[in-house]
Amino acid sequence: MRATIYLPDELAQRIQEKLDQEGQSKENLSQFIQKAVEKELAQKDVSHFLAFTGVVKSAPKHADEEAEDF
Template identity: 40%
Template sequence: MRTTIYLPDDLARVVEAYLKEHPQTNLSALVQEALEARLRRNPAALLELAGVVEKASVNAGEGAEDRLYRQER
Protein backbone atom coordinates (compact mmCIF):
# COMPACT_ATOMS: atom_id res chain seq x y z
CA MET A 1 0.00 0.00 0.00
CA ARG A 2 1.20 3.48 -0.77
CA THR A 3 0.07 6.38 1.36
CA THR A 4 1.00 9.95 2.20
CA ILE A 5 1.48 11.03 5.79
CA TYR A 6 1.98 14.39 7.45
CA LEU A 7 4.88 14.89 9.84
CA PRO A 8 5.09 18.05 11.93
CA ASP A 9 8.29 20.00 11.29
CA ASP A 10 9.90 19.04 14.61
CA LEU A 11 9.24 15.33 14.05
CA ALA A 12 10.42 15.58 10.45
CA ARG A 13 13.73 17.03 11.68
CA VAL A 14 14.15 14.18 14.16
CA VAL A 15 13.42 11.62 11.45
CA GLU A 16 15.87 13.25 9.05
CA ALA A 17 18.59 13.28 11.72
CA TYR A 18 17.92 9.62 12.54
CA LEU A 19 18.14 8.62 8.89
CA LYS A 20 21.45 10.50 8.51
CA GLU A 21 22.84 8.62 11.52
CA HIS A 22 21.51 5.30 10.18
CA PRO A 23 22.26 5.31 6.44
CA GLN A 24 21.53 1.59 6.22
CA THR A 25 17.80 2.31 6.61
CA ASN A 26 15.30 4.50 4.81
CA LEU A 27 12.04 6.24 5.71
CA SER A 28 9.86 3.39 4.49
CA ALA A 29 11.75 0.79 6.53
CA LEU A 30 11.71 3.03 9.62
CA VAL A 31 7.96 3.60 9.42
CA GLN A 32 7.29 -0.09 8.82
CA GLU A 33 9.42 -1.06 11.81
CA ALA A 34 7.71 1.47 14.08
CA LEU A 35 4.24 0.39 12.97
CA GLU A 36 5.04 -3.28 13.39
CA ALA A 37 6.30 -2.68 16.92
CA ARG A 38 3.34 -0.50 17.87
CA LEU A 39 0.56 -2.51 16.29
CA ARG A 40 1.81 -5.84 17.55
CA ARG A 41 2.25 -4.43 21.06
CA ASN A 42 5.82 -5.59 21.18
CA PRO A 43 7.52 -3.52 23.89
CA ALA A 44 10.94 -5.07 23.28
CA ALA A 45 10.78 -4.01 19.63
CA LEU A 46 9.76 -0.49 20.63
CA LEU A 47 12.65 -0.22 23.06
CA GLU A 48 15.09 -1.55 20.50
CA LEU A 49 13.75 0.89 17.91
CA ALA A 50 14.23 3.71 20.38
CA GLY A 51 17.77 2.52 21.07
CA VAL A 52 17.04 2.05 24.75
CA VAL A 53 17.97 -1.62 25.09
CA GLU A 54 18.72 -4.43 22.73
CA LYS A 55 17.44 -7.20 24.97
CA ALA A 56 16.12 -6.82 28.48
CA SER A 57 16.62 -9.71 30.89
CA VAL A 58 13.23 -9.03 32.53
CA ASN A 59 10.17 -6.93 31.76
CA ALA A 60 8.60 -4.25 33.93
CA GLY A 61 5.92 -6.67 35.13
CA GLU A 62 8.65 -8.73 36.78
CA GLY A 63 9.81 -5.84 38.95
CA ALA A 64 12.85 -4.99 36.85
CA GLU A 65 13.43 -1.75 38.73
CA ASP A 66 13.45 -3.60 42.06
CA ARG A 67 15.85 -6.19 40.71
CA LEU A 68 18.36 -3.51 39.68
CA TYR A 69 18.06 -1.82 43.08
CA ARG A 70 18.74 -5.08 44.90
CA GLN A 71 21.80 -5.79 42.73
CA GLU A 72 23.32 -2.41 43.54
CA ARG A 73 23.04 -2.87 47.31
Protein backbone atom coordinates in the same frame (compact mmCIF):
# COMPACT_ATOMS: atom_id res chain seq x y z
CA MET B 1 -0.51 0.02 -0.57
CA ARG B 2 0.65 3.57 -0.80
CA ALA B 3 -0.54 6.24 1.58
CA THR B 4 0.22 9.88 2.13
CA ILE B 5 0.79 10.87 5.74
CA TYR B 6 1.48 14.17 7.45
CA LEU B 7 4.58 14.51 9.61
CA PRO B 8 5.13 17.71 11.54
CA ASP B 9 8.41 19.39 10.56
CA GLU B 10 9.97 18.74 13.97
CA LEU B 11 9.16 15.02 13.84
CA ALA B 12 10.39 14.71 10.25
CA GLN B 13 13.64 16.43 11.24
CA ARG B 14 14.14 14.08 14.22
CA ILE B 15 13.57 11.05 11.99
CA GLN B 16 16.00 12.34 9.38
CA GLU B 17 18.63 12.98 12.05
CA LYS B 18 18.17 9.41 13.31
CA LEU B 19 18.57 8.02 9.80
CA ASP B 20 21.64 10.18 9.21
CA GLN B 21 23.23 8.93 12.47
CA GLU B 22 22.76 5.32 11.44
CA GLY B 23 24.38 6.11 8.10
CA GLN B 24 25.47 2.70 6.88
CA SER B 25 22.14 1.00 7.63
CA LYS B 26 20.76 2.53 4.40
CA GLU B 27 17.28 2.51 5.90
CA ASN B 28 15.04 5.01 4.17
CA LEU B 29 12.11 6.93 5.57
CA SER B 30 9.55 4.42 4.32
CA GLN B 31 11.37 1.49 5.92
CA PHE B 32 11.75 3.42 9.17
CA ILE B 33 8.03 4.24 9.33
CA GLN B 34 7.06 0.64 8.49
CA LYS B 35 9.29 -0.68 11.27
CA ALA B 36 7.86 1.83 13.76
CA VAL B 37 4.27 0.92 12.85
CA GLU B 38 5.01 -2.81 13.12
CA LYS B 39 6.55 -2.26 16.54
CA GLU B 40 3.55 -0.26 17.72
CA LEU B 41 1.08 -2.86 16.47
CA ALA B 42 3.06 -5.70 18.02
CA GLN B 43 2.98 -4.00 21.43
CA LYS B 44 -0.79 -3.71 21.28
CA ASP B 45 -1.51 -7.29 20.25
CA VAL B 46 -0.24 -9.51 23.05
CA SER B 47 -2.78 -12.29 22.52
CA HIS B 48 -0.16 -14.59 20.97
CA PHE B 49 2.16 -13.97 23.90
CA LEU B 50 -0.58 -14.66 26.44
CA ALA B 51 -1.48 -17.91 24.72
CA PHE B 52 2.18 -18.90 24.70
CA THR B 53 2.65 -18.20 28.41
CA GLY B 54 -0.36 -20.27 29.37
CA VAL B 55 -2.36 -17.45 30.90
CA VAL B 56 -5.89 -18.66 31.44
CA LYS B 57 -9.08 -16.63 31.52
CA SER B 58 -10.78 -18.81 34.11
CA ALA B 59 -9.64 -21.47 36.52
CA PRO B 60 -11.45 -23.95 38.74
CA LYS B 61 -9.63 -22.70 41.86
CA HIS B 62 -8.30 -19.38 43.14
CA ALA B 63 -4.63 -18.86 43.87
CA ASP B 64 -5.33 -18.56 47.60
CA GLU B 65 -6.82 -22.09 47.53
CA GLU B 66 -3.50 -23.71 46.60
CA ALA B 67 -4.56 -23.86 42.95
CA GLU B 68 -1.15 -25.22 41.92
CA ASP B 69 -2.09 -28.56 43.54
CA PHE B 70 -5.05 -29.06 41.20
